[in-house]
Amino acid sequence: MNIPTLQNEFVKLEPLTLENYKNLYAISSERNLLQYSPSDISTFQALTNYVQQALIQSENGVSIPFIIYDKTTQRYAGSTRYMNIDWKNKVLHIGSTWIGKEFQGTGLNTAMKKLMINYAFKKMGFEKVEFRIDQRNIISRKAVEKLGAQLEGILRKNVFLSDGFKRNTCCYGILKSEWP
Template sequence: MTWIAPVTLSDDRVELIPLSADHAPELRLAVRDGDLWTLWYTSVPDEAGMDAEIARRLRLQEEGTMLPFAVRDKKTGTLVGMTTFMNIEADKQRVEIGSTWYARSVQRTGLNTHCKLLLLEHAFEALDCIAVEFRTNFFNRQSRTAIERLGAKLDGILRAHQKMADGALRDTCVYSIVASEWPAVRTHLRYQISRYPA
């Protein structure tokens, strides 16, 4: 993986650190906060599946299609979730930010805004991406609202895009931010952080 490589991203609120198998015990505690695996419209590992999920993400990193992070809340010093660069297309200079989950206690606190600003800064300013994509289930209104609040625009809906664990078909909402929009999005996110500190 030459275009995109493991890196630590941080600001005064949050630290995104390269995911490691050693993070499993803390992440099991984090996912218990809100029983996140019970949300039918998203895919969050339960405590028993955490080791396998970390291994899956690290395998995709070896294959060059994912760069996974553990999310550390600097207020508490604890790990509170995971996020990734995924569906990496080096030849097209495109990435998706996804496979993200946070403990319920840090949801709607501003932590996500900090995380997304760090990831988008790295994508557009270090990796010179031409576009960054976000995808979520049509029924995941909380995720859709958070993505739209970033300034991403809806590209469209992929109907019957994939099967969920229970066999239901998922409609996937596809959003993106393109490079020409990044300066305005960056200003918007910095404003949100300054006005509503986490």
């Protein structure tokens, strides 16, 4: 799959590769970075496995992984992807997003999500963008609500996290017709 580079004045999303992911190791080892995620990126080997899985999903056409470059600080900030891509029904998720603590609250995440939503609707021809967020992750929930995503329901105790906790997952969605 040909993965595009997406960018605006704040952020550049480049294809995540087995060459560039090493730029993320310092960030991925930050404590509690993925406290609400089932993924493990806490060691170099875990990060490598994470990237390899993302690339396999990409080859299978169900994921498009990106490395996040913050243009303001001129540094790599994290990773995100289109995932659970349903080409037939024109629905995809934006998820597996993690950015380093120093980049949180800077507007980077909002700029990145707007870029991805615009691309999904205008260039890829999708009809709906969804987000799956741990019910306890209030900051991420408020962030997608600010983008206009609607809470569509809560999946109860549906995902095991790496610490063994089984989370409730909030399902949010934005329809193409709702996006400005």
